[in-house]
Amino acid sequence: MPANRLKVAFLGPPASFSHQVQSQLQIPPPSSFSLPHIIGRIEFVSNSCFLFLQAAAESFDNTDAELLPHVSFADAFTAVQQQVADYAVIPFENSTNGSVVQTLDLLADRNALYTDVEVCGEYYLTVHHCLLVRKGTYPSGWAGYDGSITKLYTHPQAWGQCDNLLSQHFKGIERQDVSSTSKAAEIVSKEMGEHAAAIASKFAAEHHGVDILKENIEDRADNTTRFLIFRNTRVERPAQLEFEQPSTSTEATTRKTLISFAIDHSSPGALANALLIFKAHGLNLTSINTRPSLKRAWQYIFFVECGRTPSDENKEAVLKALDDLRHATEFCRDWGSWKDQL
Amino acid sequence: MPANRLKVAFLGPPASFSHQVQSQLQIPPPSSFSLPHIIGRIEFVSNSCFLFLQAAAESFDNTDAELLPHVSFADAFTAVQQQVADYAVIPFENSTNGSVVQTLDLLADRNALYTDVEVCGEYYLTVHHCLLVRKGTYPSGWAGYDGSITKLYTHPQAWGQCDNLLSQHFKGIERQDVSSTSKAAEIVSKEMGEHAAAIASKFAAEHHGVDILKENIEDRADNTTRFLIFRNTRVERPAQLEFEQPSTSTEATTRKTLISFAIDHSSPGALANALLIFKAHGLNLTSINTRPSLKRAWQYIFFVECGRTPSDENKEAVLKALDDLRHATEFCRDWGSWKDQL
Structure with missing residues (x-):
């Protein structure tokens, strides 16, 4: 691997990500993702579970970059502070759901942990959610849905993005937060005793072998997440990226x-x-x-x-x-x- | 019941609340709570699950008021707008965790549903959380805790209020959001297959028969929630409450x-x-x-x-x-x- 290759930190569970990317690409399991390998699959590597990967990958399109999954935003920030990563791509706000409080708390930096971290760019990513159910449970689809779902799973950020559907059709239904939308789809694929549904991406549906009961359930078609791209102020970077170029007065x-x-x-x-x-x-x-x-x-x-x-x-x-x-x-x-x- | 008795809306699951209040007071099940009946028990009717009840009850201390549980903040707001309730007591922000986004979204009132609702007062309530486990699972208490808890349950707001303990001792442990801290304690009381813990109040521990593994786990001893008290602008109220009295220039x-x-x-x-x-x-x-x-x-x-x-x-x-x-x-x-x- 060239020494000057960019390392980009993002939020993602390493095991499931590397497993999924590997299984699609039929390459040996990588400890991190090589951008040229996955960028051609980016339309398939869909949003939700892959939201952060997608944002990181697209932000560094046409760049020789390696994408490093981290288990929390704080870990991604630490990687930049400690110069383990050159960049971190972190969600800042969603056009429907508002600010990402966890990111604001990192930026509060109350214990001065990230003194060398700064923002150098932003990236806008549009997301779509689907309502997913275990294979075969609703053969007639949404048109024939009988109101029998008793439990919903998704990542905490997704509830607020699908509020219209939830308040119309799932008022009072028990909601369980899970660590990712992909995890929600996985849980639903294994639930046998109850009528459960997950909010996750099309990709998660394919990967976990569950049915899509309803597509594009987000409140607003322009449901977009804005990511900030962070770097270390003290590092001489191996390449000046397009989004980092200084603006000129013209x-x-x-x-x-x-x-x-x-x-x-x-x-x-x-x-x-x-x-x-x-x-x-x-x-x-x-x-x-x-x-x-x-x-x-x-x-x-x-x-x-x-x-x-x-x-x-x-x-x-x-x-x-x-x-x-x-x-x-x-x-x-x-x-x-x-x-x-x- | 006197016609001029105040009705106060707050967030609370009617079944569990009325059951608990009733079982403590040994009175017939009420369809709503009569303040004089529970006010003497307010030190026992502790926080967390009872946070909203406590705030409502304390705000209307020394008042002939009836407390009406509602299943959502929106329902409590609607009760005030439709003059079914005279007041609603709704959390606005927490000193550790910041603003309550759901309340801000009600105040955004994007569909003009609450045009007659206004703020008439505020109330500050200090909260304490405990870490709860199934009876007998950790007989030597926190001092002898061996790190074997694999899953945590609580209301979404409580995670951010106990971040120090969680990041020191429960990093990477699966978290499941549930509808109330009391529900979290209930789940833990029934979990047999895994080592689960709940974040909830002392009261919830007593009620659900679980052990307190650690008390006062909130990040800040002054962890306080500020409630706003809402009324309908068009209603002649049966009583002018202390907090509503107009201030004088002296x-x-x-x-x-x-x-x-x-x-x-x-x-x-x-x-x-x-x-x-x-x-x-x-x-x-x-x-x-x-x-x-x-x-x-x-x-x-x-x-x-x-x-x-x-x-x-x-x-x-x-x-x-x-x-x-x-x-x-x-x-x-x-x-x-x-x-x-x-």
Whole structure:
């Protein structure tokens, strides 16, 4: 393996992923995934269980990259911090379900574990969910569905993305969270005693040999997850990727910046003053999130994303805003800037 | 039952609640709870499974109120909107785990279902969690715990509140979400084939006859949930409760206000301009939350709480701010003002 090959960390259970990829490609089991081997199968390596793999693979399309599954977002972050991985691809928000709280908690970095990690890009991935049942249990399909399902399985994020179907047809039905949508499909494939269903991808249905009772059950056809791509600020990277190229002032592409900060809540107007700084430097606020500071109850860490179209006038805008923010906040951190991919 | 008796809606499974309350009090099964009957038992009617009941009961202490369990926050909201209940007591945020997303989604009120519902008060409730196991499985207690638990059960909100213990001692252990912490204790009491544990209250342990392996496992001793109390704006209430009394300008009590709004995201500076309005009228921003608008992807509904110490000068501040906000936003809604109880 070439020494300069990129290593990309993402969330995924190693065993099931490597098993699935291997079984489709009929190659010896890899300890990690080689992008050129799977990229041709990416339409088959569908979403849900493969959501994070797909995002990682697509973000690094046309790159000699190796995809490293990690069991948690924190582990993927640690891999970047410790330079075991060059990049990590982590979901930040979903267009239907909102922010990914676990990712915000990593960005809060309350124990200063990830001081060298920064955002260098973003990737948008559209997802589709299916309602899956054990083979043969509903031979007449959704049209003949009799309301007899008594238990539902999926990953916690998926419930909120399928709320319309769930509240119309599965109100009051017991829900069990499992670690992945693929795991949900697997459980349903083995359930014999009850009428269970899983929310997972088409791919998971094929892989686990279960029936698709209903396709595309997500509330919104444009149900999209935005991933952030993280790298280590201290590493000389082996290649400059397309999404990392610095914007020039002749381009129309917006650049986004993520800044986290905390304020003195006892000081009236402190939050408004901090937010004013963005406006004063021509930075348009595009998202605000908060998490508990965990230092004192009812105090928060704020995560502000702002955007600007690069120009000769505003090329220092983020630096100047950060300078002002340092005086107006208890702490603030620049998580980096990147090209808007929307 | 007197016609003017207050009806208070909260989240709780009717069957298990009425069964438990009844069995403790040895009275005939009630279809709803009579506050004077249970208030003396409130120290026994502990948190977790009884969290919402406890908050509802304590908020209406010394009041002739009837507590009505509802199976979802939405059902409790509907009860207030349809004047079936006078009040609803709904969790808004937890000091460790952050905002309650389901409540924010109700407040987004995207289908205008709750146009007559407003906030009239708040209540702070401190919670404690325990790690529970089947009777007799760990006779030497936590000190002799051998790491053999293979599965954990609790309500989704509880995981994040016990993260320290979970990440230190239960990393990678399978987690199953269940509908309540009490349900988790019940499942564990019946598990025979595996080493399972539940996160739930002391009360749940007693009720379901399971052992407490470890007490007070929450990350922070001050782990507190803030509830909002909702009423119908169109109803003449039978009694003015203490927390509803209007503040006078001679009191030092802060009054809080909750306002939701959406902005035109294509207009640069629109969010900063909206937030500036609060500052311009002397309203201190105390919390900001966002949820997807679900009209267009990556557009949000904002929930801003602001506070002020009432004075003759600022008694019109909220009305004036709302007036300005109506010009600066796509929509805005006043969710009401109430006495800060912190």
